Amino acid sequence: MDYLDTLMRRNVEFADRGFNPTLRMMPTSKSLIIGCVDPRVDPMDILKLAPGEAAIFRNVGGRVTPALSETLQILRTVKHAAGGNSGPDSNLIVLHHTDCGIKHCYCHEPELLAKHMGVKTDELDTLEINDPYKAVALDVAALRAGPAVSGGYTVSGLVYDVATGKVEVVVPPSRL
Template sequence: MTMLDTLVERNQDFASHHFLKDLPLMPTLRAMVIGCVDPRVDPTLLLGLKLGEAVVIRNVGGRITPGTLQAIGMLRRIAQGEGGNPAGEFHLIVLQHTQCGIAHLEGNPDMLASYFGIGKEGLKAKAVTDPHAAVAVDVAALKANPVLPGNWLVSGLVYDVTTGLVEVVVPPAPLRHAPER
């Protein structure tokens, strides 16, 4: 049996025992997790998410990049087209982790600069080798983005691959505070 045969067999089991018909397009927890592609760090498993509860975007390092922002914008427009209200309460969760492979790219500044859409001189500010600092940097990038609804919540977590636990590094807060009257 090939690896693909195994996956198709698992899908048949899923379709028979776990498939939920007619799930809404809008995630029921009104949450979006931005996490890393590392196979040790599957946000659905380590956060106990069920099918349909959250949108999960995964990229190298779980970072906020121009591509991540573009995907968030596209998903927001899709939700609007489906009659969803992504401007209401919604929670963005930046999830990064210890021992991330992105740290191995530190010696490839051209590749990292291109990935982040910045000049090489700006790489130090991205805290590529420190997941706790990187989460804070990425939450700040989301908060600075004027296109995202200010009432959306954002938080930052770091998953420890040696313990299996997440740590809240940046507690939930609105992207922007409402102006005082």
């Protein structure tokens, strides 16, 4: 049996026993988590999220990139069209992690990484690619400074340690 068959079997089980047709488009916690695509760092698992509790956006490194900024603007439009707004309890959480594979791209394909990050290759050093603690602080600062996120959000920055399974608050929550 190939992997697609396995996935399709799991989907039948989900549809029969786990599907919840009452989930809404807007997350119940009014939270958006920005994280890395690394399968070791799935916010659903490491933060024990329930289905529909948070919206999760994942990209290489969990970084604030031009593509992420565009996505946040689109999500703001979707949210308003669906009747939602960013109240004082809306959360935007940036989640980075130790031992991130983005550092390999930094060493071996810097031009590709620079394009992903929306900077020139000689500007990559300013993005703290090799230090998730500094990088998460930079990304939170970029969100606070940029036009992609309107007021009403509480923004924070976390780092997950892949060796211990623990999450540390690096940038405490604060309102935009």
